[in-house]
Amino acid sequence: MSKPYGVAELDRLSPDDFAKFYIRPARPVVVRGALKECAALSDWTFDHLRRRAGGVKTPLKEWTASGVKISHMPLADYLDSLELYERRLAAGEPDSARPLYLHDIPLTSVLRDASADLAAFPRSYFPSWYGADWPKFAQMFLGPSASLTPLHFDCLLTHNLFFQISGRKRFTLFPHDDLQRCYPYNWRWCSVDVENPDHERYPLYRDARGVEIVVGPGDLLYMPPGTLHHVRSLDCALSFNVDWHTKDSALKGLLAAMRGMPLQNVYYNALIAFGMWVGVPPKRVMPFYKSYLSYVS
Numbered sequence: 678m679s680k681p682y683g684v685a686e687l688d689r690l691s692p693d694d695f696a697k698f699y700i701r702p703a704r705p706v707v708v709r710g711a712l713k714e715c716a717a718l719s720d721w722t723f724d725h726l727r728r729r730a731g732g733v734k735t736p737l738k739e740w741t742a743s744g745v746k747i748s749h750m751p752l753a754d755y756l757d758s759l760e761l762y763e764r765r766l767a768a769g770e771p772d773s774a775r776p777l778y779l780h781d782i783p784l785t786s787v788l789r790d791a792s793a794d795l796a797a798f799p800r801s802y803f804p805s806w807y808g809a810d811w812p813k814f815a816q817m818f819l820g821p822s823a824s825l826t827p828l829h830f831d832c833l834l835t836h837n838l839f840f841q842i843s844g845r846k847r848f849t850l851f852p853h854d855d856l857q858r859c860y861p862y863n864w865r866w867c868s869v870d871v872e873n874p875d876h877e878r879y880p881l882y883r884d885a886r887g888v889e890i891v892v893g894p895g896d897l898l899y900m901p902p903g904t905l906h907h908v909r910s911l912d913c914a915l916s917f918n919v920d921w922h923t924k925d926s927a928l929k930g931l932l933a934a935m936r937g938m939p940l941q942n943v944y945y946n947a948l949i950a951f952g953m954w955v956g957v958p959p960k961r962v963m964p965f966y967k968s969y970l971s972y973v974s
Contacts, residue, residue, distance in 0.1 A: 682852050682886040692801040695899070700836065700923065703901035705850060707890055711897035712840060714797035718895050721794070721842050721915060723756045730787045731756075736971075737777035740827065745973050748777065752787065755779060755819075762821050763913050778824045783970040784815035784917050791815070802838065804923055806952060810959040815840075816970055817917045824910040828859060828867040830903050832942050832974045834930045835920035837900040841892040844914025848890050853903030858885040864939055865974065871907040892916075902926050922949045945969045 685699070685706040699706045712718045731753030739746045750758075758776045765773040784791050792812045803811050822844075830853060831837050839848075849871050851859060858881040859867040869875075869882050876883055891911065892898050900906060922930065930938070930946035938946075945966060952962040 682850055682855075682888045684850060684888055684890050686890075692799050695802055699899055700901075705901060705904060706899045707892060708897040708899075710895045712798060712842070712895045715795050716797070717791070717794035717842060721788075723760065726787075727753050727756060733787055735779050735787065736782055738780040738973075739777050740825075747973070759819075759821055759913055766822060775823065776821050778818075778820040778826075780818055780820065780824075780826065781816050783967075784817040785813055786970075787817055803919070803921055804953065807921060807959060810963075811919060811921070813959070813963060814921060814970070815917045815919045817915075819915045820910055821913050822910055824914070826906075826908040828869060828871050828905055828907040829865045830856070830905050831900075831920055832865045832939075832972075833920060833922075833946050833969075834902045834926065834933055834938070835922055836902055836926060837898075837904070837918055837920055839892070839898040839900065839918040840916060841894060841896045841898075842915040842917070843894050844910060844912035844916075845891055845893045846914055846916065847909045847911055848892065848898065849887050849907040850890065850900065851885055851887050851905035853905065855885045855887075855905060856903075858882055859905055863974075864937060864942075867905065872909070902929070922946070922953065924950075924953050927953055939974065941972070942974070945972075 685704065687706060687708050688710065690706065690708045698704065731751065733752045734749045735752050735755060736747050736749055737755065755776065762773055762776055788794070792809065795812050800807070800809060800811055807814065828849070859869050860879050860882070861867050869879050871887070874882050890898065927946055927950035931943060931950055934940070934943045948962050948966045951957060952959065
């Protein structure tokens with residue numbers, strides 16, 4: 678690969694500096710311990726999730742040759758399967774059937790009052806339009822060791838704040854300028870296997886600028902719009918992210934219709950652009966936008 682794509686690592690970052698040095702110039706950054714004041718970091722244990730949401734039927738995803746396959750399971754049963762799998766893995770039984778991935782589902786569909794556990798995080802990291810409602814835009818990830826999300830970019834060309842609660846995840850990031858070097862298909866997915874690239878089949882990938890970054894409990898990762906990312910769980914891991922727009926990125930998301938963005942994606946971008954530019958509050962937009970949080974693209 679040529680010169681790597683840089684990711685800053687900081688112990689603290691004010692909302693003003695975040696906007697000035699990372700959002701505006703579109704630079705990725707990791708803030709270590711950004712969630713240390715939030716109750717979620719210590720409270721969202723498996724036992725806590727069982728008590729609060731054990732009966733919630735949660736969708737589980739599996740990537741197959743024909744696309745994403747979805748099944749459902751009560752959260753308590755899923756947590757039991759994760760714990761059993763991780764115990765067997767630790768005991769040297771790697772051939773145990775790995776549970777599927779609870780991937781990219783609305784956080785508040787599992788933890789309705791998640792906002793209270795995240796109140797200590799400064800909401801001014803987000804544009805003022807999101808306000809105290811920002812957790813309603815969050816999507817949850819929970820899965821066993823070695824869970825994988827293949828190389829892709831976020832389908833609405835949003836900014837992405839990724840919050841790690843427990844376990845570790847390894848991200849491999851590429852700037853959006855490297856998209857053609859990663860052989861895209863279906864708008865946002867890439868054909869290259871980052872962990873075992875076939876350079877004969879995908880020769881342009883040799884010049885892609887990738888960088889690895891590991892996030893752990895309490896860490897925050899910011900990815901600018903269009904950032905390509907491949908994600909591998911190094912442990913059983915719980916995390917969530919928020920896809921969000923500024924006024925400028927929402928407009929760019931609309932204009933992406935001319936570059937092949939699917940019309941349903943354009944619709945979701947239009948909702949946020951309308952809300953932000955006209956001043957319609959999130960609570961009025963959310964009934965129409967909510968389906969995006971469960972959107973499989």
